[in-house]
Structures are given as C-alpha cells and as structure tokens.
Amino acid sequence: MGALDLTGLQSSLFFESPEEIYARVFRELKPRTATPELRIEFCRFANADSFISLKDGLLLVRMSDLLAGAPAPVLEALAHILLGKLYRKPIAAIYSHRYRLYLNRRDVRRQAHLVKQIRGRKFISGPKGEFFDLEEIFERLNTQFFDGLLGRPQLGWSRGASRSMLGHFDPSHNAIIISRIFDKKDAPALALEYVMYHEMLHLRYPVDHTGARRRVHTREFREIEKKFPQLKEAKELLKRI
Numbered sequence: 001m002g003a004l005d006l007t008g009l010q011s012s013l014f015f016e017s018p019e020e021i022y023a024r025v026f027r028e029l030k031p032r033t034a035t036p037e038l039r040i041e042f043c044r045f046a047n048a049d050s051f052i053s054l055k056d057g058l059l060l061v062r063m064s065d066l067l068a069g070a071p072a073p074v075l076e077a078l079a080h081i082l083l084g085k086l087y088r089k090p091i092a093a094i095y096s097h098r099y100r101l102y103l104n105r106r107d108v109r110r111q112a113h114l115v116k117q118i119r120g121r122k123f124i125s126g127p128k129g130e131f132f133d134l135e136e137i138f139e140r141l142n143t144q145f146f147d148g149l150l151g152r153p154q155l156g157w158s159r160g161a162s163r164s165m166l167g168h169f170d171p172s173h174n175a176i177i178i179s180r181i182f183d184k185k186d187a188p189a190l191a192l193e194y195v196m197y198h199e200m201l202h203l204r205y206p207v208d209h210t211g212a213r214r215r216v217h218t219r220e221f222r223e224i225e226k227k228f229p230q231l232k233e234a235k236e237l238l239k240r241i
C-alpha cells in the first residue's frame with residue numbers, strides 16, 4: 001500500500017472541455033453567482049500570454065495556441081489563475097506552480113521559442129548609434145573577457161530611450177538590445193560597457209530552468225559578473241542615468 005491514489009481526485013477533469021473546466025472553476029470561486037456565458041479561444045499569439053475579460057455577460061478567455069495541446073490539469077491551473085485575477089481572489093500556490101512547471105518543460109519552452117521566432121516581429125536597429133558603436137564595444141569586451149570566442153549576435157539600440165530597460169538579450173532573435181538612453185554625447189561610457197557586458201553574460205550563460213523555477217541570474221552568472229573592473233562605479237553611474 002502507500003501508493004498515491006489519484007482515482008478520486010478531480011476525475012471529471014480528464015473528460016471536460018476547456019469551457020467545462022472554466023465553468024467548474026468559476027462555480028468554485030463564485031458559488032453564488034450564475035455562471036456567465038463562456039467563450040474560450042486559442043489564438044496565434046507570439047508568446048504564451050493569456051487574457052480574460054467579462055463584458056456584457058460574456059466571459060472571454062483568449063489563450064495562446066501553444067496551450068491548445070496542454071493537459072487538462074494545466075488548463076485547469078490557468079483557469080484558476082485567470083479567474084482569480086479577474087475576481088481579485090488569491091490564487092492557490094498549487095495552480096501557479098503547476099502552470100509554471102508546464103511552461104518550464106523543455107519541449108514547451110522549445111515550442112514557445114520557435115513560435116516567438118516566427119511570429120514575433122522585432123525591430124532591430126543597426127549597431128551604429130550617433131555617438132557609440134555597439135559592435136566596437138561588443139568586440140572589445142569579447143576580446144577582454146571571452147577570449148574573442150563569443151559569437152556576435154545582432155546588436156541594436158532600442159526605439160525609445162528607456163530608463164527601466166537599459167539592455168536585454170533576446171534569445172529568440174539572438175539579439176542584444178541597448179537602451180538608446182546611452183547614445184548621447186555625455187553618456188558615461190563605463191556604464192554602457194557594463195550593461196553590454198551584463199547582456200553578453202546572458203548570451204554566454206543561458207537561463208536555468210529547473211522545476212518550476214526560472215533563474216536568470218544564477219550564482220555562476222553573479223560570480224563572473226564581478227570580474228568587470230569598476231563594477232561598483234558602473235552601477236553608481238547607472239543610478240544617475
């Protein structure tokens with residue numbers, strides 16, 4: 001004995017349509033409210049985002065078609081998450097964990113990556129800015145810290161001069177994008193170099209997907225990052241950007 005008995009657990013789950021799953025979760029969350037008309041759509045989004053809205057008595061759920069083949073327990077978990085958000089109810093950890101676990105599965109991530117590559121439009125400017133050349137910075141850091149062995153991705157400046165996103169590495173498009181806020185005559189070159197170095201480390205050290213967790217800045221990443229000389233100064237400069 002001692003085997004886990006799952007037979008009694010949500011046995012109806014496996015025979016439900018997505019609409020039936022949402023209706024059941026709705027009744028669980030709002031037992032005194034009549035279940036509204038439900039429409040579930042799988043859409044060709046560029047990522048795994050999902051949306052829910054309630055308008056004129058129609059509950060509309062739009063999910064990425066990435067989830068069209070997801071097992072029923074995953075759709076149930078997402079139903080708890082979306083309806084919980086809509087009605088501002090706490091979402092049980094079991095559901096957010098189950099959903100994240102699914103998105104973190106290697107095959108699902110691979111599929112999401114491909115879909116993003118194909119459907120996601122991406123504007124990538126050239127590396128040459130008005131005052132700084134990202135290619136020149138990349139290659140200089142490449143020689144200094146990576147023995148020149150890092151393959152050069154696409155390099156570009158962001159459209160807007162974003163302060164909240166100073167740089168990012170987009171693995172689906174193999175691109176490092178740097179905020180245009182740095183392309184100024186008086187921009188601190190050291191801060192720009194540090195942001196580039198940080199994004200180059202993202203290129204070098206992929207995100208760690210273990211279980212339901214997603215670690216972007218691993219311990220290894222943080223250790224290597226310390227090799228950047230004048231790290232403290234660079235971070236100080238960034239605060240004043």
Ligand SMILES: [Zn+2]
Nearest residue numbers: 198202216217
């Ligand atoms: Zn980072």
